[in-house]
Amino acid sequence: MVLPLIPFLVAAATAASTAVAAKKGYDSYQNMKRTKEIAEATERKYKRAFERFEQTRNKTNGLFELYGETKLNILNGTMKKFVENFKKLKNIHFTDKTIIENINDVSNVNHFMKEIERQTIKASQIAASGVSAIAGGGLAAMGALGATTTFAAASTGTAIASLSGAAATNATLAFLGGGSLAAGGLGVAGGMAVLGGIALAPALAIGSIIFASSTEKRLEEIKKQRAEINVEIEKLDAAVRVLDEIQRYTEKMKQLTEQCRVLLDRYTEKMEGIILSCGTDYAAFQREDQHAIYVAYQLAVIMKHLLDTPIISDDGAVSPTLRDVIEKTDRQLSSIN
Template sequence: MALPLVFVIPAAASGIAGAGKIVKSIVDNHEAGRITDDANSRVEEAKNQLERSRHFCADALSELGEEKLFVLGSSITRFVDSFEKIKNLDLVDSLGLDELRRLRIDKESMSELREMQQFAVAVAGGAAAGAVGGALTAFGAYNAAMALGAASTGTAISSLSGAAATNATLAFFGGGSLAAGGAGMTGGMMVLGGLVAGPALLVMGLITGKKADEKLEMAKANSAQAAEICEELGNAAFQCDAIRRRTAMFYAFLARLDARLVPLVFRLEDVLEEEGVDYSRYSDEAKSVVLRAATMAGSVKSILDTPILTEDGALTDESQKLVESLGVRLLES
């Protein structure tokens, strides 16, 4: 017997409502999954971009470290060896005010150059032994004193590598790892981007047992979080690119100055052979050679002295000022 309409209509309505909820649940689950996948995809791409920028930056810093070692082991070593032989050196009485402003070498500077040269020998020895670790990265990012930390020149290269590894910034650029006692990639990311340690979107997956609408709201909230993380990762990648550009400029300036220093060192060696070591007996031309070699060596030393990064991973103000001043001087010369 057919049921009365009074029973059939409510039952049908209830069935339709139930079916509607099921459909909405399916749609919400699908949308939550789509939002989740999109958020994870955006974060993954941002992480990959940061990794690419980090890699290029690490290479640039290491190459600058190698160039510093090369210059210290060749032209600077020969300059220091020759310059230290000169007796009765009195550049002040031989120069005008304009020349004195350009001169950047004194006894203390010579001592510092000698220490840098000894440091370069230690690093090169470590590189030959395969124990250099993050030393080249450290020397590219910092000056010799900062690369060594508080250690004295002559410290074993293994100690230098260990000191580099404990710096989160250098760890981020490939100068150390958690296994070496450093802060590792996580520490470096926190330095460069203010990022939270570990994967950022652990809660992005759908949670069994939750209502579909709750899952959708959670997915939307996590998508907003993903946008913030992508921005931070992007900022860190931008900073890596800025460091790489500054490093490339340092490399270019150092190579150009060294190319000018090399022939001056050759002429300085000729002066010592032809006119001896007593500066007071030098001809004006010989004194001019000493001055020009010392001035160029001083310019090279300014690059070796100036760190590109602070220990917190930021570009230094002094490196920007040096780039500006050297750029003007090289254009004028």
């Protein structure tokens, strides 16, 4: 009577096989569900980080453009007027050693005047063609880099159409300029931007994994990709911190530049009045008038140093001299004021 046991064994084996299949099906479903949850959560996290970064990048770029326009206007206005009046003077001999020791490059007046006049001429040429000629990348370059660096790459008589050397290869500036350093259009290659060595990941490609993720292997793959994407998110967060620091320095430099402009305008007007009433022979001026002329010159030196000081260095980091320049300029302007 063994035969009746066969259907029972077949039924038992079938039930066991069905249970295993059900378990595998359930596990596969859970893996797919978990994979999808991880992928979607990771994508949301990345998008939030990238949006924060984009907002900060745009704000930084905007500050560079504003500061660049400020520099251009000062060179074509305040500094130009100073040069025009100071060039009228003769027999200039500054003897106040105490003040001279606190200011850079004032011993060679002729050299300084040639340098600043060269910059004012180029600024006037650019202004004549309209600020819009260097809008965007050009103004950002003017704000981020020193005036000397920017103008050195500009063609005489034209707007800044291209930048060369360190400026042209500066990935940070290209990136902050929205992919264009200048009107000529030096761009950033497809979707990849660099900020001080921080590589920013292109858009995530999670979709294919979501729809293919029905196995334990796919679940492990998405976990691995999540770890990689988290590293990219950390890079984005680091970039935001760098940009925040750049913004603070740019705002402070712009503030100091405006403060110096107000003082330089005031003393240039005094110099203009002295020339109108006393002539152009500095040696014949009263000591008080000589001092006013010297303070105007002193402020012009401070201003040029501010305009020439870059916010960012060639490698895209905050310029290492920036903090010292700000602290020193603060003391100088407070002393004069």
